[in-house]
Amino acid sequence: MTNRASLQDIADQLGITKMTVSRYFRSPEKVAPATREKIAQAVKHSGYIHNRAPALMSRALSRTIGVVIPSLSNQVFSALVDGIETITNAESFDILLAHSGYDPKVEERKIEMLLSYQVDGLILCETEHTDRTRTMLKQAGIPVVECMELPEAPIDMVVGLDHKAAAFNAVTRMIARNKQHIVYLAARLDRRTMLRQQGYEQAMWEAGLTPQTVATPFQSSFSQGMKLLQQALDTFDRVDGIFCTNDDLAVGAMQYCKNEGIRVPDDLAVMGYNGLDIGLTMQPKLTSVVTPRQAIGIKSARLLIDVINGKVPSDKLFDLGFSYTEGESLS
Amino acid sequence: MTNRASLQDIADQLGITKMTVSRYFRSPEKVAPATREKIAQAVKHSGYIHNRAPALMSRALSRTIGVVIPSLSNQVFSALVDGIETITNAESFDILLAHSGYDPKVEERKIEMLLSYQVDGLILCETEHTDRTRTMLKQAGIPVVECMELPEAPIDMVVGLDHKAAAFNAVTRMIARNKQHIVYLAARLDRRTMLRQQGYEQAMWEAGLTPQTVATPFQSSFSQGMKLLQQALDTFDRVDGIFCTNDDLAVGAMQYCKNEGIRVPDDLAVMGYNGLDIGLTMQPKLTSVVTPRQAIGIKSARLLIDVINGKVPSDKLFDLGFSYTEGESLS
DNA sequence: CAACAAAATGTTACGTGTAACATAGGTGTT
DNA sequence: AACACCTATGTTACACGTAACATTTTGTTG
Numbered sequence: 001m002t003n004r005a006s007l008q009d010i011a012d013q014l015g016i017t018k019m020t021v022s023r024y025f026r027s028p029e030k031v032a033p034a035t036r037e038k039i040a041q042a043v044k045h046s047g048y049i050h051n052r053a054p055a056l057m058s059r060a061l062s063r064t065i066g067v068v069i070p071s072l073s074n075q076v077f078s079a080l081v082d083g084i085e086t087i088t089n090a091e092s093f094d095i096l097l098a099h100s101g102y103d104p105k106v107e108e109r110k111i112e113m114l115l116s117y118q119v120d121g122l123i124l125c126e127t128e129h130t131d132r133t134r135t136m137l138k139q140a141g142i143p144v145v146e147c148m149e150l151p152e153a154p155i156d157m158v159v160g161l162d163h164k165a166a167a168f169n170a171v172t173r174m175i176a177r178n179k180q181h182i183v184y185l186a187a188r189l190d191r192r193t194m195l196r197q198q199g200y201e202q203a204m205w206e207a208g209l210t211p212q213t214v215a216t217p218f219q220s221s222f223s224q225g226m227k228l229l230q231q232a233l234d235t236f237d238r239v240d241g242i243f244c245t246n247d248d249l250a251v252g253a254m255q256y257c258k259n260e261g262i263r264v265p266d267d268l269a270v271m272g273y274n275g276l277d278i279g280l281t282m283q284p285k286l287t288s289v290v291t292p293r294q295a296i297g298i299k300s301a302r303l304l305i306d307v308i309n310g311k312v313p314s315d316k317l318f319d320l321g322f323s324y325t326e327g328e329s330l331s
Numbered sequence: 332m333t334n335r336a337s338l339q340d341i342a343d344q345l346g347i348t349k350m351t352v353s354r355y356f357r358s359p360e361k362v363a364p365a366t367r368e369k370i371a372q373a374v375k376h377s378g379y380i381h382n383r384a385p386a387l388m389s390r391a392l393s394r395t396i397g398v399v400i401p402s403l404s405n406q407v408f409s410a411l412v413d414g415i416e417t418i419t420n421a422e423s424f425d426i427l428l429a430h431s432g433y434d435p436k437v438e439e440r441k442i443e444m445l446l447s448y449q450v451d452g453l454i455l456c457e458t459e460h461t462d463r464t465r466t467m468l469k470q471a472g473i474p475v476v477e478c479m480e481l482p483e484a485p486i487d488m489v490v491g492l493d494h495k496a497a498a499f500n501a502v503t504r505m506i507a508r509n510k511q512h513i514v515y516l517a518a519r520l521d522r523r524t525m526l527r528q529q530g531y532e533q534a535m536w537e538a539g540l541t542p543q544t545v546a547t548p549f550q551s552s553f554s555q556g557m558k559l560l561q562q563a564l565d566t567f568d569r570v571d572g573i574f575c576t577n578d579d580l581a582v583g584a585m586q587y588c589k590n591e592g593i594r595v596p597d598d599l600a601v602m603g604y605n606g607l608d609i610g611l612t613m614q615p616k617l618t619s620v621v622t623p624r625q626a627i628g629i630k631s632a633r634l635l636i637d638v639i640n641g642k643v644p645s646d647k648l649f650d651l652g653f654s655y656t657e658g659e660s661l662s
Numbered sequence: 663c664a665a666c667a668a669a670a671t672g673t674t675a676c677g678t679g680t681a682a683c684a685t686a687g688g689t690g691t692t
Numbered sequence: 693a694a695c696a697c698c699t700a701t702g703t704t705a706c707a708c709g710t711a712a713c714a715t716t717t718t719g720t721t722g
Contacts (some may be wrong), residue, residue, distance in 0.1 A: 026679095049471060054707080055390045078404035225612075255614075277554070339708075353710060354670095357710080361669085361671095381709090382708080389678040
């Protein structure tokens with residue numbers, strides 16, 4: 001800001017050119033050991049901080065990728081970012097992080113910001129985008145991975161899983177345990193929640209059962225889970241199972257059961273979604289659909305960086321599937 | 332990357348200079364309405380994306396602040412960032428986000444990256460820093476706010492609360508409810524955990540009671556809360572209260588009580604820390620120390636931006652205090 | 663309409679790391 | 693000794709938005 005040391009300052013001090021100092025940072029083996037030592041001293045003394053602005057101006061790679069996650073308080077996305085960083089650290093890429101609060105308009109603003117910093121690629125966690133977002137990304141001409149989900153109109157590459165299929169499988173599993181009056185508990189009605197509802201409904205219809213849903217537009221939370229279960233029990237008769245759109249709701253619902261003396265799974269089977277740790281601390285342990293979020297992060301970053309490095313990917317869409325926690329809340 | 336549109340491209344297309352186009356973005360009122368309209372068309376058509384690299388090279392402000400949070404899955408920090416963004420949005424500043432995983436070495440790396448992007452200021456959530464971090468920040472010459480806590484050796488400005496005082500107050504409150512054998516449950520032994528322990532111990536000593544702690548170096552979780560309470564009951568006699576270093580432990584402990592038929596608060600009083608949503612879903616509701624994290628975010632950003640804009644702050648340290656959730660787990 | 667003010671646009675220079683190419687000095691081989 | 697080759701360092705040019713200053717155009721007033 002005031003007058004931060006530049007490469008030129010260090011070079012002047014040593015009577016060499018800034019090019020040699022630049023080389024010292026980028027490829028030290030090309031600098032003579034004696035010079036290297038002198039530069040090391042001067043750098044240490046001046047407290048030089050790398051300035052990437054000039055490099056961003058050239059058309060060279062910035063070796064930085066942008067990541068937009070919907071929420072900063074969700075283990076799903078923190079695991080995703082962990083996965084991403086496994087790869088970026090190994091490849092010495094930096095990541096710039098932004099969060100959208102599940103709002104496409106905010107996502108647009110954040111993407112615009114990241115593009116203004118000349119990121120080499122983007123990882124997005126949502127599949128709904130504004131028109132302007134799509135236009136900008138096309139203009140930007142950088143590789144993009146949409147992750148977590150399999151969008152209908154992919155921007156570029158995709159790494160995720162089929163939430164409808166996962167929900168279908170999960171509900172089918174509940175039905176196989178002789179549950180007949182399964183209610184779907186949903187919050188924050190975003191696309192993934194809707195996809196799971198579709199899978200739920202399909203499984204119910206195919207088994208000759210009637211889907212019954214309670215939903216709230218509010219964000220998921222433990223207390224929402226309690227409220228929604230209460231509402232389900234008030235609204236529908238003979239409820240013997242709930243399929244929750246995520247583990248927050250499921251844990252809240254199980255809490256409610258504990259408070260009200262409802263036995264899980266005998267009176268009520270509970271299926272969660274995401275496979276968070278908290279489910280496993282419940283008694284009984286929560287059965288939950290596990291999404292391979294860390295693997296999604298790893299695959300997304302791997303794919304993105306490969307494409308940035310000029311490789312042609314074998315495929316543009318990767319479905320990483322799902323599994324289950326070994327819970328006891330089902331039967 | 333390939334050949335993104337530049338201001339020059341738009342200017343050429345319209346037979347004007349890029350300066351006018353630049354003005355169109357920065358201060359449209361200085362451009363004639365007719366020209367404005369023409370530029371708007373051209374910009375829309377070309378899909379121009381702002382490139383901030385050249386501006387970063389001048390010594391002008393980048394209007395961007397860096398934020399380093401320890402974790403991406405903790406409501407405490409998401410609320411903090413929400414608070415920060417209230418202000419940055421209003422002031423049209425951007426934020427670049429990074430996370431350190433509670434590791435000072437990682438924090439150092441992330442700060443270095445943020446500085447390389449010429450951020451105008453930094454908000455940090457930790458108070459333990461490597462030597463190199465401190466040196467870099469001094470060199471960088473930008474304002475820094477450390478938040479959440481009141482550090483012993485502040486880098487620059489501080490917005491937080493006194494965790495020792497809060498713990499002291501909380502434990503005193505428990506003692507006032509006639510609890511005598513209160514155990515402190517601690518996990519991930521970071522500085523804030525230690526400060527709370529000090530407050531706890533002081534409150535106990537001052538009441539003529541003996542502090543008793545069970546702790547684990549592992550990260551907090553519900554299951555850790557269960558284990559720690561079990562350990563406390565095994566180790567100490569006549570335990571009638573627990574003060575938990577955070578709500579995760581407290582909820583886990585309450586879970587354990589429910590499983591074991593221990594009545595809260597009659598047999599055991601429980602005090603949490605942070606005031607998260609989940610505590611309010613318990614029965615009885617968890618009493619917890621509420622940290623004003625959103626207010627801390629707002630104040631931190633306000634302060635930082637004021638200083639960036641050249642104002643001289645009235646003070647360099649702001650203690651925003653604490654309060655309690657209206658729980659019933661105490662008596 | 664002259665004269666000046668205000669608005670709109672143009673001109674110039676700047677910041678700084680690095681790719682690409684150039685050069686100087688040294689080493690080794692025949 | 694002549695040549696190829698390598699190593700270490702230097703030179704030059706470039707990326708592009710914007711502050712500061714300059715110029716042109718338009719508007720206004722006595």
